[in-house]
């Protein structure tokens with residue numbers, strides 16, 4: 599197939615899927631930390647409580663048409679909603695263009711897409727919800743088995759190794775210094791190690807290195823800005839950022855690093 603056509607089709611398929619997945623995640627980001635159901639009830643305006651109709655719930659488009667206000671009461675609707683949807687759609691397109699193997703692209707799109715959800719929930723509530731980590735692990739494990747059987751370029755054994763290496767590494771740190779790292783971080787690292795490990799362990803290495811580097815810089819900046827040592831900054835956003843960097847630039851970063859030390 600002509601490359602231009604291949605690219606066009608990948609963008610046309612991944613962008614709308616990303617918008618829909620992003621729309622689902624905005625609901626998850628709001629409801630999961632509060633222990634609410636993801637399925638029912640339908641979304642309501644947080645100001646007047648009216649149920650949001652389907653045509654006012656189209657990702658990004660409705661927010662623009664309504665100029666960021668509730669149709670019923672006129673209360674402002676946060677731009678974080680459409681921006682999250684746009685970011686997730688962008689990550690879907692990035693995955694579709696970055697990974698030639700359709701099975702790998704189909705796994706990496708939701709993997710990249712769910713990272714902002716982990717980061718936002720941890721930033722706001724200081725938790726990595728089990729109700730997001732466990733289903734993700736189960737779904738990605740099932741997907742990996744199907745992708746492997748269908749001939750996709752994924753490696754089940756390395757996925758297991760990545761899970762143990764990244765999750766186990768952070769578990770050690772959490773046991774040694776329980777104040778800095780929570781069990782939520784350990785589980786999220788396990789998920790990241792699992793999915794990235796299926797592509798190759800160097801991706802896990804880049805994700806871990808990036809997360810630690812970014813976390814260190816973030817910690818220093820927080821100290822300089824005068825944040826008290828007790829209010830530890832959450833590590834989840836750095837894990838998520840490291841996963842994005844590793845997934846999108848991991849191959850180049852790993853070989854550049856190996857050239858540097860070798």
Ligand SMILES: [Zn+2]
Pocket residue numbers: 643644645646647648668669670671672673
């Ligand atoms: Zn309203």
